[in-house]
Amino acid sequence: MLKINELKASVEEASILKGLNLTINPGEVHAIMGPNGSGKSTLASVLAGREEYEIEGGSVAFDGEDLLELDATERARAGLFLAFQYPVEIPGVSNINFMRAAVNGKREHEGLEPIKGKDFLDMVKEKAKLVELDGRLRNRSVNEGFSGGEKKRNEIFQMAMLEPKLAILDETDSGLDIDALRIVSEGVNAMRSPERSFLVITHYQRLLDYIVPDFVHVLMDGRIVRSGGKELALELEEKGYDWIKEEIGA
Amino acid sequence: MTDSAKPQLMDRPKTEAKHAASETSGAAFLAALDGTRSAATSAHDEALDRLPVPHRRVERWKYTPVAAWWKDVLSTEVHTVQAAGCAANPVPGLDAYRLVFVNGIFDALASDLPVHSGVVCMPLSQKGDAAVQPVDAFSPETTDWFAGVNGKYGQEGLYLRVAKGVTLDRPILVHHHTTGSGVFNALRHDIALEAHAQVTLVHWSTAASSADGSVNILTRAAVADGARLHIDKVQDEEGQVRHIAFEDIRQSSDSHAEVHTVTVRGQWVRNDLAFRINGSGAHAELNGAFLPGEGEFVDNHTTVDHRVAHCTSSENYKGILYGKSTGVFNGKVFVRPDAQQTNAYQQNANILASDKASINAKPELEIYADDVKCSHGCTVGQFDSDALFYARSRGVGLEAAKAMLVHAFIGDVLKGIKVAEVRLEVEHRLAEKHGWEVWSDYPNDDA
Known part of the structure; x- marks a missing residue:
């Protein structure tokens, strides 16, 4: 599904990713944890195709394609989804029309006609149920005036609408209270399937109680320095990151 | 006096x-x-x-x-x-x-x-x-x-x-x-x-x-x-x-x-x-949208003259400038000494969609009455790159994403057009000029 090999990236001449390796197979859920400034969000942005980041080396294969050759739109249409840490507000564009444009973009890529109005609304209704996104939020401008929890639920709603092959959740748990965390996690879990993979970026083990990962990786100073099963997250919760730093001699 | x-x-x-x-x-x-x-x-x-x-x-x-x-x-x-x-x-x-x-x-x-x-x-x-x-x-x-x-x-x-x-x-x-x-x-x-x-x-x-x-x-x-x-x-x-x-x-x-x-x-x-x-008791409303392309020049000079008390005015001009185009906005609002209780609003916002485009924007308010409510705002900016990336990360093409932001930006001006057929035809002609998909695909919050 995703094969990252020795990825190096910088922003404004500051080197952030310094040779990152990661392989995700279909159906797997990987979690990436790490201290502040270790490069977690940079990894998410680089994979989604944000142009401010300079790729300085390495390769990323996504479903057999060279991901780095695709622009942000093409990556999304190829089946990659990023749930933003800070979802963007777009005043004047209704959530529902935004999603219609997104769904039709994907359909165009697949050689399909634009979706029919009724089919689209049925789909919206079904997917909105997953994260309890009510009609009011569907018709409002994209994320405008949404609470933190509503924004994150909207991200998962969009993910459900687009049915990606790989979803990257960038600190989706930040700013969520316990109820919103449960709703968001249940939405994600409902979408787990043998074909769909997830990359969950988080600071806290808490999220991983709800979205149980197959693998946990520790990102530090632009590299993955340790990988393990879900118990690694518990160990990090208990002991922090310093012991890893010491072990790797950083 | x-x-x-x-x-x-x-x-x-x-x-x-x-x-x-x-x-x-x-x-x-x-x-x-x-x-x-x-x-x-x-x-x-x-x-x-x-x-x-x-x-x-x-x-x-x-x-x-x-x-x-x-x-x-x-x-x-x-x-x-x-x-x-x-x-x-x-x-x-x-x-x-x-x-x-x-x-x-x-x-x-x-x-x-x-x-x-x-x-x-x-x-x-x-x-x-x-x-x-x-x-x-x-x-x-x-x-x-x-x-x-x-x-x-x-x-x-x-x-x-x-x-x-x-x-x-x-x-x-x-x-x-x-x-x-x-x-x-x-x-x-x-x-x-x-x-x-x-x-x-x-x-x-x-x-x-x-x-x-x-x-x-x-x-x-x-x-x-x-x-x-x-x-x-x-x-x-x-x-x-x-x-x-x-x-x-x-x-x-x-x-x-x-x-x-x-x-x-x-x-x-x-x-x-x-x-x-x-x-007294009158209301004036003036809105405008201008989207000049390569080589075009559009100038909007406006004057609203409040001469008596208890009147309102509302003004909203939006510009999006493409290619090597030039725009001018000049909005004068006068509130004369007798025009107490005036409520005057003026807004002018502009997007420079190209680094060769330019806009000269100048709000001018002259207020000689003391019991009035006058507000104005004037901005010049570019397309919101975060919003563009967000839309693209959902699979929306760059041009479609820009068209979406354009529609959102001038949507409030277009909404003011009284005759629905005129509004629709304006949208079609703008879409044709700028090579966008027809906007009806992205109606503005009508749902």
């Missing part, structure tokens, strides 16, 4: 310096007009003599390049109306009365005048002895040279009178088309609504892609007590046509007047609007 002690209001025509080179150019332009056109009246000669020919050192013309006007070679050729092909309604599906003018000449065959009790509507040339709006110290003809030129040569246009309490059942579409080379088309519209009368006008300007020359349109409207005037104004002119338009609107008590201006296409466009609010 005596008159002399009152603050000097800037909207009174100042004695502005004449500029030798532009005076020579202006005189040559008028001489060429005299050689090829018949003047409607010579009454404006004196005013024209007194007014400075616009040039860059005149504040009102600081950002408006006029040199192109002096390069015209005026044609004496008469462009026949029948050849222009204006029989088709430019606004599909619009059920309206229609006055069609081609190169300033009334096209009777393409027109459909209202026959309605209490409504006098005809081409100006047929009004006979009926009176027009009197010219005074604030009239465009006595304050602006180009309007003075219109005063002298403008012979044709809309003549409209709506009697007390009468509401015209359909909008009036005034379509002006420009065709041919070396044209100078002057059109003047004279509108008077009696108390509580209501009318909606659609001013639609087009030009053939081979046309060159200029268009000069002056609209004067008197809106009596409780009357409502609504003008949707669309400029979609191809070719090398310069378009200058003046709207002079006088409002009485409890009247309501709106002008919504959308400039779709135009090589060189200047809109000069003035609302004078003379009666």
